Amino acid sequence: MPTNDDDAPWQGHTQGSREYRLILAALTCAGIATFAQLYSPQGVLPRIAENLGVRPDQAALLISAATIGLALGVLPWSWLADRMGRVRAMKTSLVVATLCGFAVTAWPGFEGILVLRALEGFALGGLPAAAIAYLNEEVHPSQAGMAAAIYVSGTTVGGLSGRVLSVPVADAFGWRVAILVVTALGALATLAFMLSIPKARGFKPDAQTRLPLIDAIRLNLRPDMLVLFAQGFLLMGGLVAIYNYMTFHLEAPPFSLRPTTISLLLFSYLAGTFSASWAGGRVRRHGRLKVLCSSIAIMLGGAALMLGTLTAAFVLGLVLFTAGFFAAHAIAAGWVGQRATGGRSQAASLYNLFYYAGSSFFGWFCGLVFVSLGWTATVCTVIGMAVLAAVLVTWHARSAAPP
Incomplete structure (x- = not known):
């Protein structure tokens, strides 16, 4: 059992302790600050496209610019977090990102806004770069996986709040005021x-955390890790594609839904809040591979339902798709931390790099598919990506020793 004696080896806070609860509450707040700002334009992309005179795929670049900035930022931030400490890195990240977020609301031109969104995303990279490493250092190893799943659940609250809050405010006052309100929420x-x-107790900049960045990256680019990174790349790309373009799809016939009605569908993110924790609790009984593949199967079922023209079926499909994604993401992210034998911070950062690179690339690429071929082709593309993710992880698990 862990001990509070400073002279004994540090083993981590246990579930039920005051510090454990504070860690999860604090990281939930950080997740709200990060992901509310990151995705705040997503629900109002049609308003942005109309106001700035750009196409849907161009408006979606506001999401892709931020996520590619985040993808590029996680490795430098992981290097900084190894030297300045996880907590200090996360604090600095959130303050700088919030300042960039306020600047976005005042910048007049589309190109300048894209640059600011990229800088905001780069700054936000400090949280995912350090959060999982912080959890692994501060929480007892027997409970770190569950804590990571709860952290992922908390990030869904941030993504939901940014999307849902921005839509009604944009309808009443315009998209700039909507982004301003979300950024203010992020500041709070x-x-x-x-x-x-809580003050970090498990962080020690020892020889392992002092690995040269290139060596730490090379250490974690093994086939078993690349398969897990591919899960984030493909599955996150699919999620962002669905949420980027469903508003355009649902505002058009045969649905012809109002923006405020569509914003209610964003509450499907709450399914991810519960499913990530649910998946984390099933790992001990069924193993990571089975839970991951089952989660992807739920995503596929949800995507298939979104191909129809019935609103009820679309809503159910969106809920299932979102729940399946966050369950799969929680398992893959935790699996990366378990498999990392060195350069743990860089392992988590590489996962996030692939995760947000997938968001950026497929958020843009699926926009080209949507503009050229329509919603059905977009959903089928996402289905193909999810199938590929499941095939890769199953193939590798069967060709290698069991994890």
């Missing part, structure tokens, strides 16, 4: 994080 969540996060 950042303050709550800074006031509640």
Whole structure:
């Protein structure tokens, strides 16, 4: 059992302790600050396209610019977190990102906004770069996997709040005011994080964390890790594609839904809040591979339902698709931490790099598919990506020793 004696080896906070609860509460606040700002334009992309005179795929670049910035930022931030500490890195990340978010709301031109969104995403990379490593250092190993799943659940609250809050505000006051309100929410969540996060006890900049960045990256580019990185790349790409373009699809016939009605569908993100924790609790009984593949199967079923023209079927499909994605993401992200034998911070950062690179690339590429071929082709593309993810992880598990 872990001990509070400073002279004994540190083993981590246990579930039920005050520090354990504070860690999860603080990281939930950080997740709200990060993901509310990251995805706040997504629900109002049609308003942005109309106001700035750009196509749907061009408007979606506001999401892709931020996520590619985040993807590029996670490795430098992981290097900084190894030297300045996880908590200090996360605090710095959130403050800089929030300042960039406020600047976005005042910049007049589309190109300048894209640059600011990329800088905002780069700054936001500090949270995913350090959060999982922080959990693995501060929480007892027997409970770190569950804590990571709860952290992933908390990030869904951030993604949901940014999307849902922005839509009604944009309808009443315009998309710039909507982004401003979400950024203000992010500032409050950042303050709550800074006031509640416990002091790190498990961080020690030892020889392992001092690995040269290139060596740490090379150490984690093994086939078994690449298969897990591919899960983030393909599955996250599919999720962002669906959420980027479903608003355009649902505003058009035969649905012809109002933006405020469509914004209610964003509450499907809550399915991910529960499914990530649910998946984390099933790993001990069924194993990571079975839970991951089952989660992908749920995604596929949900995607198939979104091909129809019935609103009820679309809503059910979106809920299932979202729940399956976050369950799969929680398992893959935790599996990366378990498999990392060195350069753990860089392993988590590489997963996030692939994860957000998939978001950026497929968020843009599926826009080309949507503009050229329509919604059905877009969903079929996403289905193909999910199938490929499942095939890769199953093939590798059968060709290698069991994890």
